[in-house]
Amino acid sequence: LQPHEYFASDYFDFMYRAAEYLIGQDLAYVDEQTPDEMRANRGDFNTPGTDSPFRSRTPAENLARFREMRDGLLDDGAAVLRAKIDMASPNINMRDPALYRIRRATHHNTGDRWCIYPMYTFAHPIEDALEQITHSICTLEFEDQRPFYDWLLDRLAEGGLIASPHPRQYEFARLNITHVMTSKRRLRQLVEDGHVEGWDDPRMPTLAGLRRRGYTPAALRLFCERSGTTKSGGGWTDYAALEAALRETLDPVAPRAMAVLDPVKLVITNWGELMGGDDALDACTAPVHPHHPERGLRHFKIGRELWIERTDYEDVQPKGFFRLFPGNKVRLKYGHTIECTGATRDADGRLVEVHALLVADTKSGTPGADAVKVKGNITWVAAADAVAAEVRLYERLFAAEKPGGGELLDELNPHSLTTASAFVEPSLADAADGTGFQFERHGYFVADAKAGSAGGRPVFNRAAGMRDGWGK
Incomplete structure (x- = not known):
């Protein structure tokens, strides 16, 4: 585990302790309704919910039953732990949301130690608190979840389980970039099916991928500053704006080469x-x-x-x-x-x-x-001292301007990567991994930090051309 890597599963013990605290304060209960019954009793936007018949259990009864869930004495799906808030709340997310469910599955980090797992809406605010997040930035779909985020952290702070002041959640519209998809489920499909090299493929919209592509923190900050924030969703920022921010930040500093x-x-x-x-x-x-x-x-x-x-x-x-x-x-x-x-x-x-x-x-x-x-x-470069190099010419991963509306593979750009057998000037023979350059006339390139040498040749990835040539 690296200093910058965090796993929610590292906090499972604390989350379980927080759940028992809520039960002890009569703020959570074990519900054994069927999923269909829970769905029907939840109500809708025009109809208040109906209390579960298990809602009136005592804290002691709930604690005993929750421990039976933990110990594997109940079948998968037989019960859930729910917060006890308000089944008549106009915000459906506050109608006793689920905190824990039973699911026998081997976890990648904790193995088979647990057969109950926290729900995302329960885990998210706790992770923020334990990692001392001050501003939890979310997209607009989490706006209706903010009341529960605050309710949970307020209760845990009252019990001394977390420090005050606790994190606050702020919502903004998603930053949509043309020809880019950020759905982890869709991106995982590309990785697992071999359409890209991995999560750090330079075409991927991941930090690792952007770093290999040659993007710098300064470029991403400038792009975000120019894009701004908004509460109104649905807008798209042209991919060319991202490349322009990279050019503008690299031009004053990037060493030149032919x-x-x-x-x-x-x-x-x-x-x-x-x-x-x-x-x-x-x-x-x-x-x-x-x-x-x-x-x-x-x-x-x-x-x-x-x-x-x-x-x-x-x-x-x-x-x-x-x-x-x-x-x-x-x-x-x-x-x-x-x-x-x-x-x-x-x-x-x-x-x-x-x-x-x-x-x-x-x-x-x-x-x-x-x-x-x-x-x-x-x-030009002289045949006498030219260095043979592999240059990977990356383009947008998706040909579709707004991917996600059709079949994933049909939206891919079949020309998102072409490889050139190039010659570069001798100053690039020992370019350090991750170093960016301006190849005169061609654009901005970076020495690939992962590929090293391909057959003894240095490898360079194109980050952006000298100007936007997409579709031309």
């Missing part, structure tokens, strides 16, 4: 002629962060063969395209200017290799860097 996610080789055919040999390498530098020079420089090489993005080349220039096409010049970011001369393709038309000429005396940071004006600027 990565090529869909690589194709670029060969600078006159490199050897201008640089003193085909094997010659030229040292390049780039800032760790463009707005924080005090954080230093990244160091990498440029040579005859580079890896570039496949989408950075076109045989014929499309409108508005200023990257590589025959006859066009571009700058290799932090490196030299080159002029594209063409490319080779295989029999199926797939791009195999791009060719270019080095434009002399145009290296970034040198007097001749601005001698040739270009409109295109592309990222």
Whole structure:
């Protein structure tokens, strides 16, 4: 058990003692009506409930019967312990709610020690009190439960079982995010059926999943501050707002790096002629962060063969395209200017290799860097020092904008994960697990804290793109 982990079952002994205290104060009784009888006698919104015939038992009789429940002398469902409040209350939740039931089931934490278990409405306020919660934040469906929450804690405080002042419950509308489902039952199905890797899968809306995805506490706090709270339910916040909060909090701090996610080789055919040999390498530098020079420089090489993005080349220039096409010049970011001369393709038309000429005396940071004006600027990594990496491109887990209204599997996004065999700059070879980066042009990524290395390659998870590209 970790310091931040709590189990309700750790408090079963206290809950049982609290139940016996309520019985002793004539505030709880053992009811042996059938479920149908209890349901009928509960009444409805227009009809007050009817007292159980077992409600008038003495505390001593109830205590003896409750201990028989505890000792396994009664069958499952034969009796329940109920609070004694008001069967005519306009709030149906205050009409003697159940506190304990009999259920023979092996518990994951306590084994077979207990055959009676507390109901959630009884356990919830006690857990809050024992864990010294001050503000118990709930969704609106718990609003009608608040009177019982206060009633129970008031009674236990009067008996000295818990400290005063006790916790208070506050209700707000659920924060609904498009393309996200938070139903634990539905999410468990995805885990158990193998549709995701586990509860910490980076697509899951769990803290462990968000952490692996690259989300930070600062991003989640900013998102919640902007979303605000409301008492009116039914509203939805666009998933893009969550990603925007992440970008805004990471941009000022995330170290930069270059990565090529869909690589194709670029060969600078006159490199050897201008640089003193085909094997010659030229040292390049780039800032760790463009707005924080005090954080230093990244160091990498440029040579005859580079890896570039496949989408950075076109045989014929499309409108508005200023990257590589025959006859066009571009700058290799932090490196030299080159002029594209063409490319080779295989029999199926797939791009195999791009060719270019080095434009002399145009290296970034040198007097001749601005001698040739270009409109295109592309990222790259050198074949000589590139690090092969696995990059996991995560998207929304659900294609349905408001999941939960149809069949669970039909609402899943079949493209929520694609894996890229990428190349990254050498500064990322030993990236610490959980460290976030901005891959220039691509977005924000984090070194996977669980995967470690895949076949000796570092693994990075995409947290968010540079801009919202969903559905585009």
